Amino acid sequence: MMVIADHPITAKAHTNIALVKYWGKLDNQLIIPQNDSLSLTLDEFYTQTTVQFLPELSADEVIFDNERLSESASKRVRTFLDHVRQLAGINFHARVITKNFVPTAAGLASSASGFAALAGAASRAAGLNLNRRDLSRLARRGSGSATRSIFGGFAAWQQGQDDATSYAYPIDEQPTWDIAVVALVLNAKQKKISSRVGMRLAVETSPFYSAWIKASQADFETVKTAIQNEDFELLGHTSEQNAMRMHALTLSSDPNFTYFNADSIQAMNMVKELRLQGISCYFTMDAGPNVKIICQGADAERIRCYFQSSFGQDQVLVTRSGTGISISN
């Protein structure tokens, strides 16, 4: 018999950047992806979420960055809590207090850290004591990329074919090689086309979609090998190619769209310029204009300075490999 926690439970989860992207669902309800994906969890960007189920509440309360969310704005969280309640066999409502240490909805994947932290805090608050695989499966119901944020370092999300088999697993949780990410926060405004809508468009309308899936599976194996061999060039090059092919899907969707803005174009050109100068670094982008530069730790400071000459100081952030989820008792 499970017993709900008699005190608030707090979980902290870091966001991740996908080196091999998730861009399309096979099952929209269960969030089963179209391909395996692979990411690096980042130290600097995270979400901290506190949950308590309370008999006196008549509805879920969601406080996000110190503001109470409206019913419509909290819908995704409440749907997720419904799922947790169902798993735990309880019907109390919850108070959720969440704080994002990530620029929201600007392609720094705040939904990844957000739903990972929510899965961790809500499940334990509901009396469930899930192992990391099951936490990953639960996080998946909130946001696909959240599966990978349960783990630190390099993590893979295996596609699977159903709720039981689609989850993330660690590849190298504490990489000992010198890997870092310089994140350029180019536009923290809300994006126009969510990743949810963007990937649905790609699946339904891009003539390149099936070729993308095939290429991504090959990239997945290549990046796994690169991690095993600590081969930075192979990891960086494959990741950059994979990202640009994902963005080629947005251009080839109907209607076409792009997450690039003027600054993204400039930043990508600057990365290519750095490579010509002999500095090994590669870019990746997600469902927003931000550019993340994968580099070796030894070069991170030099790269940061190079970008600070063109962008603002608070727009250039250096981060390293982060740890997996932590949950208070």
Place this chain on the structure above:
Amino acid sequence: MMVIADHPITAKAHTNIALVKYWGKLDNQLIIPQNDSLSLTLDEFYTQTTVQFLPELSADEVIFDNERLSESASKRVRTFLDHVRQLAGINFHARVITKNFVPTAAGLASSASGFAALAGAASRAAGLNLNRRDLSRLARRGSGSATRSIFGGFAAWQQGQDDATSYAYPIDEQPTWDIAVVALVLNAKQKKISSRVGMRLAVETSPFYSAWIKASQADFETVKTAIQNEDFELLGHTSEQNAMRMHALTLSSDPNFTYFNADSIQAMNMVKELRLQGISCYFTMDAGPNVKIICQGADAERIRCYFQSSFGQDQVLVTRSGTGISISN
């Protein structure tokens, strides 16, 4: 028996914008493309070229925009002249004077008008009296897109399978419906990756290439139907989608690259903004940052003003359907 002309021959050919793009060769020597393409010849942008074969010349002389080209810079023209000499059975060298009324190598397809004009002037100067189909075949040897600049209005380049069967033909040389193009000259600097290199990269490295060919053939049929029915929306939408899928090929090539610059991104967003305001217009881009807006003549002035508020006056050019090649006697 053919006799070479005893006076200079001048030809004028207009450039064209592809509505269904040519992006990849099946045969690099003969320039046989991977798919059928379709274009609109433009009134404002053209090349005028004068050719005379002269017994006293010891080498070909190529004067381009009032400057004598070096041996290396004139190589492509001289190779083309070799082909003309071979066809005509002559061995005199030629004086070529060419003037471009097109921003060179900035994606306004100056090689299309350039090699169409050269094919017209050089063949007649050499004593050949080619019909337009054979002129189109000849122009193809200089630059694939030049095949279509032999004709006015809407022209198609049928892929064919060899030198005899790969040529352009007119679809509607004098469209009576109200079609116009607003061209944004965003960067007249030489482009970094030529279309020649760019399309070779796509054919050899993009995992999306075969799906592109299939989609383009479908677009070709759709745009042909749209021209027949004077269906502007269908023509515009299909052209824009086709262009973005071509640009998706550059992103998905290895190494990835893009012809977009910051201004291109802004201009494309502005076209989408105009559509939201109810003005029907669509964009296309080629191997450079310029954006060309396909619109109805009645809207051209309004669109020109809209873009002049963000770009310079000399950067926004309005043009209509142009005529086919003309050659002096």
